[in-house]
Amino acid sequence: MIHMSEAARPILKTESDPAGDAGFLWDFWYPAIRSREIRPRQLSKAMLLEVPLVLGRTLDGKAFAMRDSCPHRGIPLSYGCFDGKTVECSYHGWRFDALSAQCVEIPSLTSQNKLKVERVFAGHYPCEERDGYVWVFMSEQGRASAEAVPASPALPVFGERYKITHLACELPSHVDQGIIGLMDPAHGPFVHQSWFWRSRRSIHEKQKQFKPIPSGFRMSAHSPSSNSAPYRLLKKVTGAPVTTTIDFLLPNMRLEEIHSGKLWFSSRATVTPVRRDLCRIDFVAAWNLFFLPVSLFRFFGEAFLRQDQQTMIQQAEGLKHNPHLMLIDDADRPAKWYFALKANLLDSRRTGAAMRHPMEGPVTLHWRS
Ligand code: FES
Numbered sequence: 001m002i003h004m005s006e007a008a009r010p011i012l013k014t015e016s017d018p019a020g021d022a023g024f025l026w027d028f029w030y031p032a033i034r035s036r037e038i039r040p041r042q043l044s045k046a047m048l049l050e051v052p053l054v055l056g057r058t059l060d061g062k063a064f065a066m067r068d069s070c071p072h073r074g075i076p077l078s079y080g081c082f083d084g085k086t087v088e089c090s091y092h093g094w095r096f097d098a099l100s101a102q103c104v105e106i107p108s109l110t111s112q113n114k115l116k117v118e119r120v121f122a123g124h125y126p127c128e129e130r131d132g133y134v135w136v137f138m139s140e141q142g143r144a145s146a147e148a149v150p151a152s153p154a155l156p157v158f159g160e161r162y163k164i165t166h167l168a169c170e171l172p173s174h175v176d177q178g179i180i181g182l183m184d185p186a187h188g189p190f191v192h193q194s195w196f197w198r199s200r201r202s203i204h205e206k207q208k209q210f211k212p213i214p215s216g217f218r219m220s221a222h223s224p225s226s227n228s229a230p231y232r233l234l235k236k237v238t239g240a241p242v243t244t245t246i247d248f249l250l251p252n253m254r255l256e257e258i259h260s261g262k263l264w265f266s267s268r269a270t271v272t273p274v275r276r277d278l279c280r281i282d283f284v285a286a287w288n289l290f291f292l293p294v295s296l297f298r299f300f301g302e303a304f305l306r307q308d309q310q311t312m313i314q315q316a317e318g319l320k321h322n323p324h325l326m327l328i329d330d331a332d333r334p335a336k337w338y339f340a341l342k343a344n345l346l347d348s349r350r351t352g353a354a355m356r357h358p359m360e361g362p363v364t365l366h367w368r369s
């Protein structure tokens with residue numbers, strides 16, 4: 001994980017109203033923590049959408065997530081202890097079943113007391129492990145009925161044997177800025193110039209086909225930019241054309257697939273809101289490109305993320321002063337679609353009507369990058 005240096009953190013404080021709407025999308029899965037970070041008999045902490053969570057793994061291997069707050073007096077449950085089955089609060093010793101968050105013991109009760117222990121619950125969130133992450137389904141009430149919860153998202157892979165690696169990076173911004181940064185084609189030649197990828201001089205006009213898909217949009221299969229060395233290498237190795245498809249899906253996900261002959265590369269980036277002024281990119285990539293070792297990929301991947309992070313830290317400095325911003329055609333059109341998708345989803349949840357898609361059909365966008 002690329003943490004921000006302590007020097008960068010103080011500029012992240014926002015003036016925003018702590019009680020106001022933070023612009024989060026509830027009722028979706030978000031990656032909370034890496035799978036390897038939770039162990040039996042140990043409690044871990046994470047924050048998603050400004051909700052503090054305590055996570056762990058039961059003795060039979062199941063991941064769980066509770067609100068990190070005891071329903072008795074609110075002390076974080078993460079100060080308590082976990083025997084692999086129940087979480088015991090550090091303050092008065094109430095114990096909660098880790099998987100259901102149902103209270104199983106209140107030590108102060110006597111046979112004279114009428115309180116029904118089993119009616120007491122801690123906040124509790126559906127939790128699934130996939131692709132090396134612990135995903136948590138964040139419903140606003142902290143309690144989603146099991147039927148309302150879809151399966152957590154899976155990274156597409158195209159065979160049994162592949163390499164997989166994970167990268168993460170904190171950004172000092174609202175999730176919306178993180179997401180539009182992720183889908184922004186025009187910053188490449190400026191932020192990501194480097195000898196191994198591309199130079200600023202290689203900027204040229206591009207046109208890309210987009211089409212609507214449920215809850216998002218797709219940059220249709222195309223041959224990726226001829227100005228980057230890795231794609232030229234891939235084509236040389238397979239002798240087959242290289243095609244890339246990129247999807248954006250609400251609430252926060254960019255999926256990219258690259259195929260050339262039998263070789264493939266698949267990646268997913270999610271931008272997860274931690275607080276209204278902090279988000280985190282989780283990037284997972286899998287591939288069967290025999291010539292690409294994990295260490296080499298991580299070296300370049302981390303360099304890329306650090307470039308984006310540096311830019312977002314600088315941007316946060318400017319955003320403190322509430323500037324007016326612009327979204328221009330065509331390079332910022334995907335960002336406009338994102339905002340429209342989000343608004344339409346919230347509308348449809350409010351009215352109960354079907355969600356309108358902001359795109360009427362396929363569109364070709366033109367930009368230089
Ligand atoms: S605060 Fe947790 S048991 Fe009292």
Ligand SMILES: [Fe+2]
Binds near residue numbers: 181191192
């Ligand atoms: Fe970038």
